[in-house]
Amino acid sequence: MNKNCLILQSGGPTVVINSSLYGIINEAKKHYKNITNIYGSLNGIDGLINDNIIDLSCESDEELIYLLSTPGAILGTARHQLSLDLNDKEYQIILEQCKGYELGYLFLIGGNDSMDTANKLTHFFKKVNYDCKVIGIPKTIDNDLVNIDHTPGYGSAAKFIANTFSELENDICCYQKGKVTIVEVMGRDAGWLTAASKLASINGNGPDLIYLPEVPFDKKDFLNKVSEIYSKKHYALIAVSEGIKDNQGNYIQDAILTNNQNDSFGHAALGGVCNVLSSLVKNELNLPTRGVELSLPQRCASHISSLTDINEAVNCGKYAVIKALNGLSGIMVTMNRSTGINYLVSYNETQLNDVANNVKTFPLNWIINNSDISSEFIEYALPLVQGENILRLNQGLPRYTKLKKIKATKKRME
């Protein structure tokens, strides 16, 4: 009997989720005696359930190399949650599909929710005594998975954010009467991405104020600080996480808008927290302001991805294959950082049970005075943004991979 592998991508896309896909394919090819065919599921677990499976073995090496610079999830992503009840009929469909495609290895690239899916599948396969190794490959720009030093995807997003803050600082300081520029960064529950703005201080001043969701946002303290900074510098650069909350746990834009229903704030929520805080500063301090939302480019700006991040994403895919062939299952590949001056990670594993549905927030002892980030964070994050990815261009513009996506053939069931 053949043993085939199936690769799934899910959750929000990043610039390196396709690099992990590359790492898996590339390594699996080397073990063709153990892994006969390499399949991909279109749109995560939905592809398996709905029989949208492609044969990745048909793709050429020349084309696959483009995965290393193609943002987004080339196999398509999903947010499908499997039932907690392992008797649910979806599991039966999955089992039939696994048998039909002779799957012996499932590789799921994703974040929290995807690890939960992988975990459920592991338990199900054990329950029905079906031999299929399940390995999770971490991926999220949010850097909020536990039991791992950092997640693939974070370094590239952090690099984009650090560069953008450096550039914004040089742009907004040109005016005699500059603006209070409030920049909104992704991260509902964890401040890792917003903190990355601090890396801009390596060669410049960096943001004047940085607000993460981990500490309650104090409006009065914020306005006092802005006022003081502006009177000294004639501009201010402020990083805010989209998820900052007041001391009762309400998102700050909701809290401010509720208190100002009939004034000029209106439904500023449409434009997010940067615009609500801009209005606040304008109304309360009478200063010129501008809201800037970094938005989707944070997670798809492949032209400035970190080579370290790409290489690590590839390696996470590679080690997933090796660990599966070594008989491991129900685990997520992890990276541990070695102690010592030089940055070095080793690739280990953690139980899916331990990682699914947990969130790693930003360390409170790295937050200074509610609005600044300590040098410990810079030491932690700086190695992750090193190295420039190779730009793969055609006519001077990015040329991404277009897989052939040839449908895989199921075993004829007797």
Add this chain to the structure above:
Amino acid sequence: MNKNCLILQSGGPTVVINSSLYGIINEAKKHYKNITNIYGSLNGIDGLINDNIIDLSCESDEELIYLLSTPGAILGTARHQLSLDLNDKEYQIILEQCKGYELGYLFLIGGNDSMDTANKLTHFFKKVNYDCKVIGIPKTIDNDLVNIDHTPGYGSAAKFIANTFSELENDICCYQKGKVTIVEVMGRDAGWLTAASKLASINGNGPDLIYLPEVPFDKKDFLNKVSEIYSKKHYALIAVSEGIKDNQGNYIQDAILTNNQNDSFGHAALGGVCNVLSSLVKNELNLPTRGVELSLPQRCASHISSLTDINEAVNCGKYAVIKALNGLSGIMVTMNRSTGINYLVSYNETQLNDVANNVKTFPLNWIINNSDISSEFIEYALPLVQGENILRLNQGLPRYTKLKKIKATKKRME
């Protein structure tokens, strides 16, 4: 008597305004027999009036090279408008300052308004019979100056926009039920920047719809097109200029908000036209939407600047010096494109009189069916985004120039 030159930057900063500064300094140094000292005015014409003049001759060649990758206007910018009345007292102050610093050459790097300032100074110097050559060096991401094939600053902004649309397309197509993603691009009066999104079609599909300020925005037609595209593709990528207007010339967000004062639109204007149109699509078509404002990074993303643009900006500075030394004054340096297959520009000049306060809008015959851009534009714009700038990094992050900014010494007036 010495003959010194003074360089001024004004208008909105770009990623190549400092490259033109570099071009001027580098060329002026070669002509030290004719140009004794190279001065810079801090914050444009304000620096001259308020005596904030620095001696750029003090800066080292090693440091100046960083100007080629430093975004923003390193000398600071201004939006000061000189009076139409040449008897205004500001002109007298300027004249005294020019005499004090023994200025024989003024180089103004800027857009429309700056060319107007340069023009007024030319007329004033003529009137008072003061021998000072005045040369304008074009700069604007908007590409809206007349008598020039394209403006320095546009190519880099266009490159950022084209790359970002390519990346966004790869990001938003990953979902089974994607979003109508409406991306707001700079450009109040001219659609050149928004049109640059079309370059993403070189290696992909590019935006499904593109709306420029040059043609009135038809809400009904827009909704019909979005509905049709979404039903086929399960997502839509739309580029809109911040300056799109209805058929009466009202900004579209004002027009929509006026008609919907009491509904869920509220004061969406805070978030700009992308959020207003997102609300429109959500309310009228019941589709998931997302507004993305490209915002300031369009004009300061130096990490992805076009090498062609940088070289041309340097050359415009260089030829400004040569033309001034050749006795020209009251002109702006221009670039003319040669006919033929290979892209080639020559550096000529136009009268400031002709360029000041004129706007070059996007050609109507390059707009297809109100919402697409023709291949003529691609042929026009593609050469402008070619070539990657050298990244100048320290610890993996951009290291920009920090000029010493040593105050220049005025001649002791007898």
